[in-house]
Amino acid sequence: MNVLIAVENDAGLDSKLDSRFGRASYFLIYDMDEEKIVSIEENKFKNEPSGVGLRTASFLIDSGCKVAIGARPGPKAASILNAANIKIVTVENKTAKEAIDWYKQNAAL
Amino acid sequence: MYIAVASGKGGTGKTLVSTNLALSIGTCTYVDLDVEEPNGSIFLKPEIEEELQYTLPVPEINEGVCTFCETCAKACTYNALAIIPPIEKAMFFPDLCHACGVCTYVCPVDGALKEVNKEIGKIRIGRSGPIKFVEGRMNVGQPSGVPLIRGIINRYLDMKDLLIVDLSPGTSCPVVEGLKKSDYIILVTEPTPFGLNDLKLTVEIVNELEKDAGIIVNKDNGKRTIIDDFSDEANIPVILKIPYSIDIQRAYSKGIPLIESMPGIKEKFKALIGTIFEKNEKN
Numbered sequence: 001m002n003v004l005i006a007v008e009n010d011a012g013l014d015s016k017l018d019s020r021f022g023r024a025s026y027f028l029i030y031d032m033d034e035e036k037i038v039s040i041e042e043n044k045f046k047n048e049p050s051g052v053g054l055r056t057a058s059f060l061i062d063s064g065c066k067v068a069i070g071a072r073p074g075p076k077a078a079s080i081l082n083a084a085n086i087k088i089v090t091v092e093n094k095t096a097k098e099a100i101d102w103y104k105q106n107a108a109l
Numbered sequence: 110m111y112i113a114v115a116s117g118k119g120g121t122g123k124t125l126v127s128t129n130l131a132l133s134i135g136t137c138t139y140v141d142l143d144v145e146e147p148n149g150s151i152f153l154k155p156e157i158e159e160e161l162q163y164t165l166p167v168p169e170i171n172e173g174v175c176t177f178c179e180t181c182a183k184a185c186t187y188n189a190l191a192i193i194p195p196i197e198k199a200m201f202f203p204d205l206c207h208a209c210g211v212c213t214y215v216c217p218v219d220g221a222l223k224e225v226n227k228e229i230g231k232i233r234i235g236r237s238g239p240i241k242f243v244e245g246r247m248n249v250g251q252p253s254g255v256p257l258i259r260g261i262i263n264r265y266l267d268m269k270d271l272l273i274v275d276l277s278p279g280t281s282c283p284v285v286e287g288l289k290k291s292d293y294i295i296l297v298t299e300p301t302p303f304g305l306n307d308l309k310l311t312v313e314i315v316n317e318l319e320k321d322a323g324i325i326v327n328k329d330n331g332k333r334t335i336i337d338d339f340s341d342e343a344n345i346p347v348i349l350k351i352p353y354s355i356d357i358q359r360a361y362s363k364g365i366p367l368i369e370s371m372p373g374i375k376e377k378f379k380a381l382i383g384t385i386f387e388k389n390e391k392n
Contacts, residue, residue: 051188051205058182061193076202080191083198 001032003103004060005096006070010040013097021073022053028096029063032104053077060086069099110389111272112382113291117307119278121297122327122351127275128152129367130295131240133378138241138270142261142287143277144230144254147244152366155242157235163245163257164226165208170199175221181212203227204252230257232265241270254283262290271382280310288314293385294322296345300334308336312343321388323348348381 006024007015018024023046029038045055053073057080060068068081069089081088091099114127128149131139141147168181168190177197182190189205190212192198216222230247245261247254254277266272268290276287288294294315298308308324315322322345326336329350340347351357351367351374360370368375 045188048188051185051202054188054191054202058191058193061195080193080200083200084193084196 001067002038002063002065003030003032003067003069003100004028004063004065005030005099006056006068007040007096010042012037012040013095013100015096017070017091017094017096017099019071019092021068021071022056022077024056024070027056027059027063029065030096030100032100051076054080057081057084067103069103110293110386111268111274111291112293112295112385113274113276113288114295114297115276115284115288115311116278116297117280117309117311118298118304121278121299121304122325123278123297124148124152124275125327125351125361125367126295126297126325127273129374130378130382131237131273132366132368133375134271134273134382135239136271137239138243138266138272139237140261140266140272140274141242141244142258142274142283144245144247144257144283145277147246149275150233150242150244151364153237153240153242154364155233155235155237155240157233157242159232159234161232161234162228163230163232163260164228165206165256166210166213166224167203167206167208167227168201168212168222169225170201170222171220172197172199174218175199176218178217180215180217181222184211184215186211208256230254232257232261234265255286258283258286262286280307280314284311285314285318288318288320291320292389294320295348296322296324297327298324298336299328300326300330300336302335305335305339308339309343312345315345321392323385325349325351327351328353348384349377
């Protein structure tokens, strides 16, 4: 199963989580089963004036990820993710690796 | 002629000036474009003849017919549409929509997307004696007053009339929209650092739009102030000073117009309009 992590830069698992979800700088897609990075993509919608969270949510859905890990998405993005049954996991002040470990331990939540 | 009354800082006296200008002139149109909180009617007490809904065309998607091709969502500059093919869902976010019509235009499926009218505010039209009264009132929760302001200016005003247009405070989009078609801008300020700061910001817009303007100093203390200094620097004349007076404030708080509480002001306002007309003719 793939998860999407909203991160600050393209350094991989050592990247810190971005303080924003929709306007995060990069998206790291991680395969939880194979335990490896699938891709790291730059968020090209980051600087649009409005509706960025919606673009991010659409990107998430297209990517096939089932879980979104990172800062809390805004209400519009959240409504789309909820409609698409994507689990939102809000974590702060961690690196991507730490967030993945935290999610593994707390997956039941 | 379109005379806009702006300020920058709120509470300097735009409505005081615009309503009393209208009362002094008589045959003119008072337009309240402070659509988030129109208050001119408190002082002019108009008889309302018409109350209209103002609407904008927005998309409505029929999920039963929609093929979730995402063409509309990709075409929308404002990201107001989200299409989710895996769960066959089409979502529309009205507060991001600018009613531009592109989504309706590009949708390739007959009947999937239609335009419906969404009310964003109301327009009231009436009279107060010889004064024609037009007021815009935005619905609570709307993200922007600009479409309503633009709609009133383009469709509900007769540009041949003498228009006294009361704007909202500030220097952002609603004010700019209200200034665009003006022939002259009256800038109402007060002799305080806040008043001056926001006056300077408004003057930047006035200059950008290349409009003729004059400053009215309200709550004046009778001496030379920082506004006079700025007026010289910026080459925008001070055309009137209204003194700071508890009596005027008391009367205002009861809805009593300045022309009743301050003797001589009516003649000054009339003279002001005369000067503005002369200047306009020269240009």
